[in-house]
Amino acid sequence: MSEQHPALPVAVIGAGPIGLATAAYLLERDMEPLVLEAGPGAGKAVWEWGHVRLFSTWDEVIAPAAEKLLAPTGWERPEGSSYPSGSDWAARYLQPLADALGERVRYDARVTGVSRVGRDRVVDAGREDQPFVLHLTGRDGSEERVLARAVIDASGTWDTPSPLGGNGLPALGExxxxxxxxxxxxxxxxxxxxxxxxxxxxxxxxxxxxxxxxxxxxxxxxxxxxxxxxxxxxxxxxxxxxxxxxxxxxxxxxxxxxxxxxxxxxxxxxxxxxxxxxxxxxxxxxxxxxxxxxxxxxxxxxxxxxxxxLRPDLSYLDELRLDLDERLQAPVAVAPLIDPNVHSCGTVYPHGAKELSHPEPDVYLLGMKSYGRAPTFLAMTGYEQARSVAAALAGDHEAAARVELILAETGVCGGSGLIDxxxxxxxxxxGCCATPATVQIGAPATATGGGC
The missing domain is CATH 3.50.50.60 (FAD/NAD(P)-binding domain)
Structure with missing residues (x-):
């Protein structure tokens, strides 16, 4: 990371599970985070699916660095083997974590653009010496700019669901x-x-x-x-x-x-x-x-x-030099690990700063956003990403390269299946790589329901 702007914070976009965990890992490394959240509180997207129960236990959705930060606040850790709902996760973990971070979290601050000071994406000269500038829009329409020494986008993909059209575009009449x-x-x-x-x-x-x-x-x-x-x-x-x-x-x-x-x-x-x-x-x-x-x-x-x-919103990152896979819109080194088009036996190799880096130094997409359009993601994966990236930004490349996570397998071995x-x-x-048969299964609930 550039050493020319040590007084500037690391900008973290999104106060969801991965963004807040990233802030905790940055603090653990003596770096000051600035979390920019478009919503009025922590975990906006999680609250919106709060009625859904997670298939991960509490032990699997609490980041180690976050737990350390919460411990002195009197926070009561939920029973580890139970399964939280989205609302449980947001109320009992995410908001307390954001509260522990205090003024390092700014709400109603939507990021609408990211660039280098005085440099659009075309300019090479002196590019890496310039800090990042983030354009913010408040709920009332007010505009502001903040500077940062690095940018971590953990804003997720919740706000950009894919249409139902089979070609990726809205269906006619949708x-x-x-x-x-x-x-x-x-x-x-x-x-x-x-x-x-x-x-x-x-x-x-x-x-x-x-x-x-x-x-x-x-x-x-x-x-x-x-x-x-x-x-x-x-x-x-x-x-x-x-x-x-x-x-x-x-x-x-x-x-x-x-x-x-x-x-x-x-x-x-x-x-x-x-x-x-x-x-x-x-x-x-x-x-x-x-x-x-x-x-x-x-x-x-x-x-x-x-x-x-879901798909990532990349519009406000257009002035940065990102290296994204042409299919998934995920970092090119991550895409082969998660591509649903290829054979997979249910295990994604834990990855970190190396796989998440871009031609633009000190810029990272973490969490769901790092998976682009890929359909599955575990909080544990994002926490490992955050730990590794924080280590890399602190200059501890040995820790950044170290794998500290073993992911659960899905029990599924196979590719995406053939459509036509x-x-x-x-x-x-x-078994693996078999072509799935196209069959009609089940029966209508009523005689008039019709079989599809």
Whole structure:
């Protein structure tokens, strides 16, 4: 890190789990962090999915450096083997951690641009000698600039969900149907939200943990509210790894979530349509019809829950020289570890400052943002990133290169699956690299529900 501006702080964008942990690790290294948070408090995104329970235990979502910082404040550590909800995590850990950091955390400070003082991305001369300048916009529209010796972007990807269109763009009619589409896991404990889906037919688009959560919760709702049914839409075929690792998953709650989704399908509370890439959303009276690129049309649904992933907002980093993978928009050295297009056996090698570095020195993307468009991420991974990057910025390259984390395996061994070969047979037992068959599973909840 440049030694010419030691009085300046390290700017950390985002007061979420990874941003706050990064600040704690920086303090541990005697560096002053300045955490810039667009929301009114810590963990804004976590609060928004606060009704969802994590599949990691408390022991797995508390950063060691953060715990050290919290200890003198009288903080009561939650029981380590229990599973927090998002609200638990935010209220009992994130906000207390932000409070312990005090004035080092600034709220209602949205970063709208990052550059070098007096240098746009084109200029080479004297570039590395200049501090960073961050443009901030307040809630009232006021503007401000702050200087920093390094920039760590841990703002996540929550605010930029991917559209339901199979080509990465909004499907035709998607924006016009916004009143019937949500991109979040609904909170069915909220009476108004519950009424929106009770007794209704809902298309659930996606194949990750969020989709599993929705399938399981809608199945529970269906037991109390007849007519509730999920039309599960997958862009891929059904394979041995479709529902995750199950009992082989080293995070038991993660494996159990996939098994609950499978049970919802087998019980007839959900039907699956595979290899369906949405091209259009059409109105059919009060209902919506999804149309695939190949012309197939789903039976009408009342609501759509699109859980097709998240993507990073890179717009305000445009004046920095970043080296990002062309597919995932993740740092190029990280992308091969997490790319869903290639074979993976469920283990991501712990990585740190070396893999997260860019041509622009002293700039790092951490946490979910470092994964770009990749679909999975564990808090433990982000904490290890933060520890390594703080060590690198402090000049302790030995510690930065050291691996201090062993990640749990998913129990899944396989690639992303093929979309356009529905008749390919799957290998015995759903083993590695088998082509998933495209099949219809489950049965309609009612005779009039229709099979998708």
């Amino acid at each position: 924006r016009g149907a916004a009143d019937r589409i949500t991109y979040r896991v609904p909170d069915l404990n909220d009476p108004a939200v519950r009424a929106r889906y009770a007794g209704k037919r809902t298309a659930v688009i996606g194949s990750g943990a969020s989709a599993f959560t929705v399938l399981a919760t809608l199945a529970t709702l269906a037991e109390d509210e007849p007519g509730t049914h999920a039309a599960w839409v997958l862009r891929r075929g059904i394979g041995g790894d479709t529902f995750g690792g199950g009992e082989a998953d080293q995070l038991p709650a993660r494996g159990a979530l996939g098994l609950r989704a499978k049970a919802a399908v087998e019980a007839g509370h959900a039907t699956a349509t595979t290899s369906f890439r949405t091209q259009a959303v059409e109105r059919d009276g009060e209902q919506l019809v999804l149309v695939a690129e190949d012309g197939r049309r789903l039976d009408p649904v009342d609501e759509v829950i699109a859980l097709t992933g 070969e529905p008749e390919a047979e799957q290998g015995e037992g759903g």
